[in-house]
Amino acid sequence: MNVVLFGPPGAGKGTQAKELSQKYDIPHISTGDILRANVREGTELGLKAKEYMDKGELVPDQVLIGLIKDRLEEPDCANGYLLDGYPRTIPQADALTGILNEINKPLDSVINMGVGDEELVKRLSGRRSCKCGESYHIMFNSPKEEGVCNACGGQLYQRDDDREDVIRQRLAVYNDKTKPLIEYYDNAGLLVNVDGAGLVDSVLADICKIMDQYK
Structure with missing residues (x-):
C-alpha cells in the first residue's frame, strides 16, 4: 500500500x-x-542538499x-510506504506523481487528517520540552x-516554534501553500478525509479502515 499522510502542523501525523x-x-x-540521513552519509544528493541547508535556504524541489526517489527504491519499500511531510505544494505533487509513475509505485490513497485551527493552536502551544529529549503536554x-x-x-521549556504567534x-x-493539495488530490480521486480531532486510538482506527482496503 502506497499512502501519503496529509494534514496541518499538529494534526498528529507523526504519532499515527x-x-x-x-x-x-x-x-x-x-x-x-x-535529508538528514543523506547528509550524514555524504551521498551525492545529500551533499547538494547540505550546500543549501548550510546557507539556511530551502532545498530545491529537484534535489x-x-x-x-532513491528512498522509495530501497528494498523495505517493496510492500509499500507511508510518506509524511511531502508534497507540500502543487508543483511538488506533480513531481512526485511523475517519479511514482516512473518507478511503478503510484499512490493508493492520500489520507487527510483534518483538525481545526483553534484545536491545533491548543495542541502545539501546550507542548513542553526538556534538554534531555523528553517531551510533555x-x-x-x-x-x-x-x-x-x-x-x-x-527545567522544561517551550520551543520558539510552539509559541502561539508562531503557530498561527x-x-x-x-x-496558503499546502491546503490547495486537498483539492488537487480530491480531483485525482485519491483523497480520503479523516477527523483528526478525536482521541489518538479513535483516529488510528479510522485510518486503519482505509488502509485495510489496500492490503
Missing part, C-alpha cells in the same frame, strides 16, 4: 505514522529524516524529489511536577 508503520510493516518516510501528558522533567529533573503563522503558511 509510527503506529501504522508497525502495524502494516511499511516504512514511515519523512522528508526531514531522508528533494531525487532523494525521495500541559493538558495531555503533564509532568508530575509542573515545569520539571520526570526523567532528569531538568505556520498555519497561515499551510493554508
Whole structure:
C-alpha cells in the first residue's frame, strides 16, 4: 500500500505514522529524516542538499524529489510506504506523481487528517520540552511536577516554534501553500478525509479502515 499522510502542523501525523508503520510493516518516510540521513552519509544528493541547508535556504524541489526517489527504491519499500511531510505544494505533487509513475509505485490513497485551527493552536502551544529529549503536554501528558522533567529533573521549556504567534503563522503558511493539495488530490480521486480531532486510538482506527482496503 502506497499512502501519503496529509494534514496541518499538529494534526498528529507523526504519532499515527509510527503506529501504522508497525502495524502494516511499511516504512514511515519523512522528508526531514531522508535529508538528514543523506547528509550524514555524504551521498551525492545529500551533499547538494547540505550546500543549501548550510546557507539556511530551502532545498530545491529537484534535489528533494531525487532523494525521495532513491528512498522509495530501497528494498523495505517493496510492500509499500507511508510518506509524511511531502508534497507540500502543487508543483511538488506533480513531481512526485511523475517519479511514482516512473518507478511503478503510484499512490493508493492520500489520507487527510483534518483538525481545526483553534484545536491545533491548543495542541502545539501546550507542548513542553526538556534538554534531555523528553517531551510533555500541559493538558495531555503533564509532568508530575509542573515545569520539571520526570526523567532528569531538568527545567522544561517551550520551543520558539510552539509559541502561539508562531503557530498561527505556520498555519497561515499551510493554508496558503499546502491546503490547495486537498483539492488537487480530491480531483485525482485519491483523497480520503479523516477527523483528526478525536482521541489518538479513535483516529488510528479510522485510518486503519482505509488502509485495510489496500492490503
